[in-house]
Amino acid sequence: MSDTSDGLPQDLPEGASKRLAELEHGLFTSDLSVNEFLLIKEVGFHPVGFVMGSSIYHTGIQTRKWGQSQELTKLTEAMYSARELAMTRMEEEALELGADGVVGVRLDVNYYEWGKDAAEFIAVGTAVKAENGVSHRNKLGKPFTSDLSGQDFWTLMQTGHIPQGLVMGTCVYHIAHRGLGATLGSAGQNVELPNFTQALYEARELAMTRMQDEATELGASGIVGVRLEEKSHQWGSHTIEFLSLGTAVVKTSDEVTLPRPTTIISLDN
Amino acid sequence: MTGPEPLGPDAGADSSDPKADMRSAADALAGPARNAGGARTTSDLSIDEELVLHSIGWEPVELVSGVSIHAVPVGVWNWGQGEIGYASAAYARSFAAAVDRLHQACTHAGGHGVVGVHVEWAVERHHIEVTLVGTAVRPVGSTGIGTDPVFVSDLSGRDFALLHTAGWAPLGLAAGASFVYAPRRSMGATMKQSGQNVELTNFTEAMYAAREAAMERMQAAALALGGTGVVEVKVTEGPMEFARHAVGFTAYGTVVRLVADEHRHVGARMVLPLDDAQVGFDAASLRGG
Amino acid sequence: MTVPAEPAGDLPEAAVRRFADGAFTSGLTVPDFAACLQMGLEPVGFTQGYCVMQWQWYGMPQMGGGFGYQWGGVRGYSETFNCPHGMVSQEHRAWGQNYEQSWLEDAWASGFSTAYERMLDEAGAAGAHGIVGVVDTSAPLADMGVVEFRVQGTAVRVVDGPAPADGRPWSTYLAGQRLAKLVEAGYAPVSIAATVASVGLWANCVTQYQTEGTAGMFRTGNPGEEIVQTAKAHTAARRIATERIRGQLGPDSLHGASLRTTHRAQGEGDATIEAVLRGNRVRRFKDFDPMPAPRPTVRLL
Numbered sequence: 001m002s003d004t005s006d007g008l009p010q011d012l013p014e015g016a017s018k019r020l021a022e023l024e025h026g027l028f029t030s031d032l033s034v035n036e037f038l039l040i041k042e043v044g045f046h047p048v049g050f051v052m053g054s055s056i057y058h059t060g061i062q063t064r065k066w067g068q069s070q071e072l073t074k075l076t077e078a079m080y081s082a083r084e085l086a087m088t089r090m091e092e093e094a095l096e097l098g099a100d101g102v103v104g105v106r107l108d109v110n111y112y113e114w115g116k117d118a119a120e121f122i123a124v125g126t127a128v129k130a131e132n133g134v135s136h137r138n139k140l141g142k143p144f145t146s147d148l149s150g151q152d153f154w155t156l157m158q159t160g161h162i163p164q165g166l167v168m169g170t171c172v173y174h175i176a177h178r179g180l181g182a183t184l185g186s187a188g189q190n191v192e193l194p195n196f197t198q199a200l201y202e203a204r205e206l207a208m209t210r211m212q213d214e215a216t217e218l219g220a221s222g223i224v225g226v227r228l229e230e231k232s233h234q235w236g237s238h239t240i241e242f243l244s245l246g247t248a249v250v251k252t253s254d255e256v257t258l259p260r261p262t263t264i265i266s267l268d269n
Numbered sequence: 270m271t272g273p274e275p276l277g278p279d280a281g282a283d284s285s286d287p288k289a290d291m292r293s294a295a296d297a298l299a300g301p302a303r304n305a306g307g308a309r310t311t312s313d314l315s316i317d318e319e320l321v322l323h324s325i326g327w328e329p330v331e332l333v334s335g336v337s338i339h340a341v342p343v344g345v346w347n348w349g350q351g352e353i354g355y356a357s358a359a360y361a362r363s364f365a366a367a368v369d370r371l372h373q374a375c376t377h378a379g380g381h382g383v384v385g386v387h388v389e390w391a392v393e394r395h396h397i398e399v400t401l402v403g404t405a406v407r408p409v410g411s412t413g414i415g416t417d418p419v420f421v422s423d424l425s426g427r428d429f430a431l432l433h434t435a436g437w438a439p440l441g442l443a444a445g446a447s448f449v450y451a452p453r454r455s456m457g458a459t460m461k462q463s464g465q466n467v468e469l470t471n472f473t474e475a476m477y478a479a480r481e482a483a484m485e486r487m488q489a490a491a492l493a494l495g496g497t498g499v500v501e502v503k504v505t506e507g508p509m510e511f512a513r514h515a516v517g518f519t520a521y522g523t524v525v526r527l528v529a530d531e532h533r534h535v536g537a538r539m540v541l542p543l544d545d546a547q548v549g550f551d552a553a554s555l556r557g558g
Numbered sequence: 559m560t561v562p563a564e565p566a567g568d569l570p571e572a573a574v575r576r577f578a579d580g581a582f583t584s585g586l587t588v589p590d591f592a593a594c595l596q597m598g599l600e601p602v603g604f605t606q607g608y609c610v611m612q613w614q615w616y617g618m619p620q621m622g623g624g625f626g627y628q629w630g631g632v633r634g635y636s637e638t639f640n641c642p643h644g645m646v647s648q649e650h651r652a653w654g655q656n657y658e659q660s661w662l663e664d665a666w667a668s669g670f671s672t673a674y675e676r677m678l679d680e681a682g683a684a685g686a687h688g689i690v691g692v693v694d695t696s697a698p699l700a701d702m703g704v705v706e707f708r709v710q711g712t713a714v715r716v717v718d719g720p721a722p723a724d725g726r727p728w729s730t731y732l733a734g735q736r737l738a739k740l741v742e743a744g745y746a747p748v749s750i751a752a753t754v755a756s757v758g759l760w761a762n763c764v765t766q767y768q769t770e771g772t773a774g775m776f777r778t779g780n781p782g783e784e785i786v787q788t789a790k791a792h793t794a795a796r797r798i799a800t801e802r803i804r805g806q807l808g809p810d811s812l813h814g815a816s817l818r819t820t821h822r823a824q825g826e827g828d829a830t831i832e833a834v835l836r837g838n839r840v841r842r843f844k845d846f847d848p849m850p851a852p853r854p855t856v857r858l859l
Contacts, residue, residue, distance in 0.1 A: 297843030
């Protein structure tokens with residue numbers, strides 16, 4: 001992470017400076033739908049600008065040991081660092097705009113044919129700012145990030161909570177190939193494969209634990225919208241990245257009562 | 270959450286009688302056509318959109334379109350360095366010319382703006398084309414051209430009405446694009462130790478910069494229209510089908526401005542539907558078109 | 559169920575038998591069926607009309623005389639694009655032309671209207687007042703050079719309603735809730751409307767080079783110039799389609815239209831551009847009551 005001195009953070013491209021300057025002068029851009037735009041305004045926030053961060057990272061594979069199921073720690077670090085870099089740059093852009101947070105964050109991975117063993121990690125979202133001028137940044141003084149849609153953001157605010165940050169945990173696990181003897185031994189039977197079970201279980205738990213650690217750092221009271229993604233990227237089927245993502249939230253000091261929802265039966269298409 | 274509030278029999282009911290309406294309609298068709306008095310309109314808005322438009326006092330006028338296609342000279346896509354200027358220029362010009370033609374068609378039809386524009390663009394090896402189709406609309410009963418400049422937007426009739434109620438007006442479409450070559454240095458050459466996990470700053474810089482450039486051009490177009498913001502920005506990126514080492518980034522959205530004194534809150538209510546969302550029959554889907 | 563007296567027109571005999579049976583068939587989904595009943599529309603049966611036409615996509619009328627149908631030769635839109643260079647060579651295209659391929663448009667109109675009329679005949683023979691949920695397609699059949707036009711829909715009767723004036727049922731692409739809202743808004747469905755505009759593009763040298771990206775000393779102008787001939791052909795196709803439909807509307811309006819354009823490249827910069835415009839011809843039968851501004855809601859699920 002680079003420190004922001006006066007002027008643009010060092011690792012943002014030059015083209016960003018002109019764009020962010022225009023946004024600071026009052027133009028806003030957002031990929032929010034009109035519905036989301038109006039709902040964000042309802043809870044007292046205004047979109048400031050579309051922010052993005054990206055990083056092309058080498059995702060080379062270290063030597064694989066055939067007989068052992070294990071975490072490939074180097075790759076885990078790589079996947080984590082790549083996404084962190086992308087997210088950090090996006091946050092820096094938001095910081096530059098004086099935003100309180102970023103909503104609708106999307107994390108994407110692009111693979112280009114001309115970059116074998118490399119992938120581009122992208123984080124994009126819409127930076128928002130509270131209209132009453134009160135800072136809504138998170139415990140670390142940074143703009144909060146969240147992958148909540150405008151509708152979910154509105155609903156969350158109705159419950160008296162505010163996002164703190166998009167938290168993630170990742171674990172790249174290699175599943176051992178089974179020896180020939182073991183394969184023949186269980187041929188024709190439907191049995192649990194304890195090695196595999198153990199391996200996948202451990203990998204998922206590692207990913208989720210790391211995600212929870214991030215939430216604790218932010219002083220969150222909980223995580224919403226948790227999902228677990230599994231990708232093999234370009235490594236073949238025995239190496240899987242487990243990515244756990246969620247939005248850490250904290251209860252705000254204001255007491256907000258949830259309005260009673262009306263039940264309806266929708267009659268149209 | 271506590272239990273649901275029971276809906277009374279008249280909750281939200283309007284006083285229409287669908288059977289009587291249908292019989293009146295059939296009666297009208299059985300006789301000679303009475304002159305409606307108004308101009309014949311053509312529109313590609315659905316009935317829902319038309320009703321929402323009417324609820325804010327606007328009506329459809331005519332189906333309009335604008336098309337433009339610009340050539341990209343041969344050799345442009347061969348591997349080079351940095352930005353592919355010709356392609357970016359061709360995209361920008363095609364978009365601007367298509368919007369211009371849409372404006373003209375709208376003005377010719379007496380509309381004050383175009384809503385629900387379907388934006389289609391294609392980048393091929395030798396040309397870039399942009400096609401815009403939408404419905405020109407105007408306030409009910411107005412004749413001639415309004416005092417404000419004609420706007421075009423890809424907002425649906427519904428979104429247009431929502432923004433209008435909140436005090437915002439669309440100004441036009443803003444688009445920006447940038448096409449770049451992937452950086453030249455091969456992967457193998459840069460990575461002496463392929464076990465290292467490290468960021469490839471060259472590549473990052475190139476892609477990141479291109480993305481920012483596309484967004485910045487869109488913003489510049491928005492500012493040129495005098496807008497305060499751009500909503501529903503649609504971003505696409507990816508390598509060209511016909512030249513995988515060339516990557517294109519595009520962004521476009523509707524430029525808006527606050528025209529009321531301040532933003533009017535819409536007062537949204539939370540509801541809990543008791544059915545799963547169903548999509549009814551749509552003839553167009555059977556046609557496969 | 560009314561029993562038709564005798565087969566109308568050129569319908570197959572099986573169609574007559576099918577409608578004589580008691581139960582109706584319909585292409586309606588359950589929600590649309592419910593909406594129809596709510597409007598007082600009783601389904602009578604599923605109706606269809608077909609027509610198979612000989613078809614060729616390209617060919618100027620003075621070349622290859624037997625291609626397609628050529629009624630009246632080239633009429634309508636035509637625009638010439640001259641080559642800006644001097645005398646060059648035999649292969650250099652000294653002029654190009656955009657022209658309306660009226661014979662194709664007439665053939666399409668003939669195929670479509672024949673199929674449509676047959677569907678109307680079936681419905682009329684069954685005592686229907688109107689046809690909802692119409693689907694029309696045209697697709698190549700078997701080998702090249704043959705296209706089948708299909709128009710299908712669900713025939714309905716208006717309960718306690720009048721038969722249509724000239725015995726021709728009204729029709730609409732809409733069904734179900736959309737039709738109900740259309741009627742409630744004060745529009746009566748008159749008929750479906752569809753037309754095709756076909757513009758042939760015979761490229762001149764500039765267009766050819768721009769389209770093919772051919773380098774050489776004949777590349778004119780600056781890089782990134784508009785391909786004027788193609789842009790004009792596209793614009794013309796759309797304009798022809800919309801103007802033709804407007805001419806067919808009478809005092810009525812076109813609702814829920816869709817305008818689709820296809821571009822068929824034929825090599826060396828030549829192309830055929832086809833615009834298909836479909837919509838519902840509707841007539842205002844009562845003054846419009848604008849509905850109050852709807853209440854925005856956020857779903858919890």
